[in-house]
Amino acid sequence: MSDNNKKILVTGGAGYIGSHTAHALAEHGYTPILYDNLSTGCRKLADGFELIEGDIADTNKLAPILARVDAVMHFAAHAYVGESVVNPQKYFQNNVVKGLRFIDAVFNSSVRKFVFSSSCAIYGIPGQLPITEDSPRQPINPYGATKLAFENALNAYSKAYGLRYAALRYFNAAGADPKGRVGEVHDPETHLIPSAFQAIQGKRDAVEILGDDYPTPDGTCVRDYVHVSDLAEAHVSALEYLEKNESLAVNLASGRGHSVKEVFATIEQVCGKNVPVRISTRRPGDPPILVADPTKAKETLGWNAQYSLDEMVSTAWQWARRPNC
Ligand SMILES: NC(=O)c1ccc[n+]([C@@H]2O[C@H](COP(=O)([O-])OP(=O)(O)OC[C@H]3O[C@@H](n4cnc5c(N)ncnc54)[C@H](O)[C@@H]3O)[C@@H](O)[C@H]2O)c1
Numbered sequence: 001m002s003d004n005n006k007k008i009l010v011t012g013g014a015g016y017i018g019s020h021t022a023h024a025l026a027e028h029g030y031t032p033i034l035y036d037n038l039s040t041g042c043r044k045l046a047d048g049f050e051l052i053e054g055d056i057a058d059t060n061k062l063a064p065i066l067a068r069v070d071a072v073m074h075f076a077a078h079a080y081v082g083e084s085v086v087n088p089q090k091y092f093q094n095n096v097v098k099g100l101r102f103i104d105a106v107f108n109s110s111v112r113k114f115v116f117s118s119s120c121a122i123y124g125i126p127g128q129l130p131i132t133e134d135s136p137r138q139p140i141n142p143y144g145a146t147k148l149a150f151e152n153a154l155n156a157y158s159k160a161y162g163l164r165y166a167a168l169r170y171f172n173a174a175g176a177d178p179k180g181r182v183g184e185v186h187d188p189e190t191h192l193i194p195s196a197f198q199a200i201q202g203k204r205d206a207v208e209i210l211g212d213d214y215p216t217p218d219g220t221c222v223r224d225y226v227h228v229s230d231l232a233e234a235h236v237s238a239l240e241y242l243e244k245n246e247s248l249a250v251n252l253a254s255g256r257g258h259s260v261k262e263v264f265a266t267i268e269q270v271c272g273k274n275v276p277v278r279i280s281t282r283r284p285g286d287p288p289i290l291v292a293d294p295t296k297a298k299e300t301l302g303w304n305a306q307y308s309l310d311e312m313v314s315t316a317w318q319w320a321r322r323p324n325c
Pocket residue numbers: 011012013014015016017018035036037038039040041042054055056057074075076077078079094098117118119120169170171172173174
């Protein structure tokens with residue numbers, strides 16, 4: 001527990017990962033101030049915290065808020081890979097153009113600590129596994145390109161103007177707050193585990209397996225899942241790291257790969273129900289395996305993922321059975 005009562009601005013705080021991080025911050029003695037335009041977020045996820053409705057490009061609105069915080073955590077972004085392919089303008093506008101306005105607002109304040117939600121999407125199709133922070137960054141979709149562009153801006157600005165940042169490159173976020181306070185609320189839902197729950201609950205006919213002919217042990221894609229509460233804790237560690245250290249870019253992952261079929265088997269075991277599945281063709285650009293090397297996070301932040309796939313599924317299932325916002 002931190003002995004301070006520092007205020008932290010959390011953009012995108014009414015979203016999935018931002019809301020979990022708000023709880024982690026509060027548990028460590030910080031006061032999160034959530035800032036969200038509610039474009040994909042949900043007011044109920046901000047319950048218990050100060051929520052200011054606003055856009056990250058609204059520098060006038062942000063100025064007095066920045067004057068009362070010690071650091072920023074920047075989650076606000078659009079985050080659907082598929083949508084970014086059909087509507088890249090929406091993604092570059094929000095994640096880059098508006099994002100840069102937000103950095104300007106930060107520079108015009110006295111805040112110099114910046115934690116950014118980056119993504120494994122910046123790596124594209126890895127040449128070798130596991131993916132380290134030094135792996136080539138070659139995004140294969142506009143979403144990944146926006147995340148890389150923002151990281152590059154942070155890097156250049158920090159060298160030229162002095163700003164400490166942590167670019168946290170999350171792999172596949174999953175699960176929900178074990179205390180049941182917050183969880184995933186996305187519409188449409190595209191993430192694997194909540195989509196499978198929707199199929200179980202009859203909210204969709206089936207969940208799709210996008211290709212079962214990959215060169216993996218069971219033919220389905222393998223991904224590195226990390227519990228959202230583990231991600232939230234990493235943000236607190238990153239904040240503490242930036243108190244004493246220079247900028248950093250780091251993978252946040254478990255280092256373990258699970259195939260789509262393995263995830264469904266875990267869901268069936270946890271829920272005691274069959275997952276209605278439809279096999280369809282591969283989605284262009286989906287690499288067979290994405291697994292990270294999480295060593296740097298351990299060495300720099302003292303962080304490693306605590307929750308298992310079983311716990312990701314069971315906490316998410318607990319949340320999925322509650323009424324949504
Ligand atoms: N969920 C994942 O697996 C994952 C993986 C890698 C990276 N990320 C990144 O993590 C961050 C959070 O993701 P999430 O899954 O919680 O998404 P989310 O959609 O639940 O949360 C994003 C929040 O940002 C808000 N927002 C968007 N644009 C805004 C703007 N212009 N001004 C103010 N608020 C705005 C939305 O209303 C929403 O509440 C995103 O930056 C995403 O790219 C997520």
